[in-house]
Amino acid sequence: MRRTTRATRSAIPVTDGAVVFRRIFASALIAALAAGIVTATLQACVTTPIIVEAERYEGGDHAAAAEGLLLLVHSSDAHGAPDGAQAWAPSDGFERSFYTATATLVTAFGWALLLVAAMSLRGGPIDMRRGLVWGACGFAAAALAPALGLPPELPGAMAADLGARQAWWLLAFLATAAGIWAMAGRTVWTAAGGVLLIILPHLLGAPHPERFGGAAPPELAAHFATASLAVAAVFWLVLGGVAGAVLARFDRMERPA
């Protein structure tokens, strides 16, 4: 704000930790609001109807579904709840949509914090177009790479142990993110190392059930997997683009023209 025209390299506000945090927090919040609202709308129109359709094949509503079907994703076993004691779940309709939208906004905020923190860690110029590239990389790391081993699944699909799947999902995300980070480095060797990192989780292989199957028709599951990736792509592009634009705006506000 009250800076002189001497644009020395010590951009004063940036060296102050509290200001840096506030700036990351604010830009993440704005990006998350934009991406969250767009994504929640898309989910309500695209993915949630497929989930609801799939639950009809499970033979019941989502809380009571698949009781006694040992391997199916909705079994009470997987929920860890003792029989009969069903935990609270939002009722279908508005309540369910409301909680889904809220969860999507919260998730968007979490990813936005990671994305803007990564942008800040990397340093260098940032604007909307660069933000879009960041968003595309986020999509590759947090959606595309994990989906290669663990396609987005419908309720009622057969699946391996949840802990194992979450661990592999995390590995795929971390390895891909680190790999992309390394590929953006200086030398051909770091780039090669990055490629190896990205391939590694797929060489190890994702945990899969002993046999595939599920309550919903495979056509529905396939539609859901592609719809999920399409929604994730929009989510990440909006998140990255808006975060980049907001950060650029903060930079302009802090520097004299």
Place this chain on the structure above:
Amino acid sequence: MTTIPASSALSAASGRAAALPAILAALMLGIVVLYGAGFAGADVLHNAAHDTRHALGYPCH
């Protein structure tokens, strides 16, 4: 003199070092938020975030 690029997340290496604790704090906060929304096992959290977890392709159930 060199001019600073019109917009840079953090312009100088020295600035970046000073900013590191704040960046790490933001990272940690992001991880906590994501864990709660996307991965935590508690039934109530799971049920509330159910459709989001499925829609974004996170392992669920």
